[in-house]
Amino acid sequence: MHPGPVPRGHVTITWTLHAKQAPEHIRETWAGTSWIVEVMATGSRDGKPFHATHLFLTSLRTTPEALLQLVRDRWSIEG
Secondary structure, three states, X not given: OOOOEEEEOOEEEEEEXXXXXXXXXXXXXXXXXXXXXXXXXXXXXXXXXXXXXXXXXXXXXXXXXHHHHHHHHXXXXXX
């Protein structure tokens, strides 16, 4: 999933999310886990390029689109 760049002041971010349902051995080890999620943010900050990759296990039972929105909302609060 790749929604395109999001300008924020002197920052432009492109978010990409890959999610897959957690396999059984992960669900057995971490009870309640439903998704393995990789979120990548690339863009520029004050004219300098950056790239960040974050990996998550989550118990949320939702769609990959909703997961990406939750992550973007959370990071916009912290930014």
